[in-house]
Amino acid sequence: MEHKYIIDFQHVDVTQHNGSVVLQDISLQLEPGEWMYLIGKVGSGKTSLIHTIHGRLPVRKGTARVAGFNLLTAKARHIEQLRRRMGVVFQDFQLLYDRTVYANLAFVLRATGWRTKRKIDERIMNVLEKVELKRKAGSMPHQLSGGEQQRVAIARALLNSPDLIIADEPTGNLDTETSDDILKILREINRNEGPAVLMATHNLTILKNYPARTMRCERGALTGLDIDEEIDMDEMLEA
Ligand SMILES: Nc1ncnc2c1ncn2[C@@H]1O[C@H](COP(=O)(O)OP(=O)(O)O)[C@@H](O)[C@H]1O
Ligand SMILES: [Mg+2]
Structure with a gap:
């Protein structure tokens, strides 16, 4: 309805x-x-x-x-x-610090039913582009500035087109x-x-x-x- x-x-x-x-x-x-x-x-x-x-x-x-x-x-x-x-963004970013930016995003996609590697790759690059962080896909969160970490969190919030x-x-x-x-x-x-x-x-x-x-x-x-x-x-x- x-x-x-x-x-x-x-x-x-x-x-x-x-x-x-x-x-x-x-x-x-x-x-x-x-x-x-x-x-x-x-x-x-x-x-x-x-x-x-x-x-x-x-x-x-x-x-x-x-x-x-x-x-x-x-x-x-x-x-x-x-x-x-619904995408949620917090004050303290709440990223998973034991894995790369790419893996943070892939984790959410897999948990929400995405299965095809090619589609997962595409979606991750698409949301990282929106927050201008494509080149950081392979970085660990602690290698990023606070602003960049928050942009990863925003990318994560966008994954399922909320x-x-x-x-x-x-x-x-x-x-x-x-x-x-x-x-x-x-x-x-x-x-x-x-x-x-x-x-x-x-x-x-x-x-x-x-x-x-x-x-x-x-x-x-x-x-x-x-x-x-x-x-x-x-x-x-x-x-
Ligand atoms: N987990 C919780 N259990 C019980 N009371 C809480 C909890 N979290 C916040 N509160 C209480 O709820 C009220 C509102 O807090 P909160 O929603 O965190 O406010 P704000 O985000 O505006 O700072 C406060 O009185 C706070 O003490
Ligand atoms: Mg609060």
């Missing part, structure tokens, strides 16, 4: 495994191909919300659809299918210039292929340079940010 939104959350509680409610009665709708930011202080619930969208934290009430999958009724195999429609990329503070470990490179690459991917992007960030320079619809986690609620609202830098960065 077709759905209008890539993420459609209505009256959802974001709840930790221990039962504590992190965000109460939230609504969040993301259109296909849309680019949206998620902001909020440390501990305000950004990562918990991302984990909920990713099917790692349970949803018990409301409406919660991601890429057409209903999180309230999805079985484990549906969650597995859903995760193929409808949605969720990025949890993807520039949190990077300097300003490298962060900007990462943003440019993600913007390019978002424009050319149209996966929607939901990005949690603390980086106000990014919000300023690449403005887009922004939602804020605050005191257990998720609210839309007025486009003209000045973001108080101190308040944003306060732990």
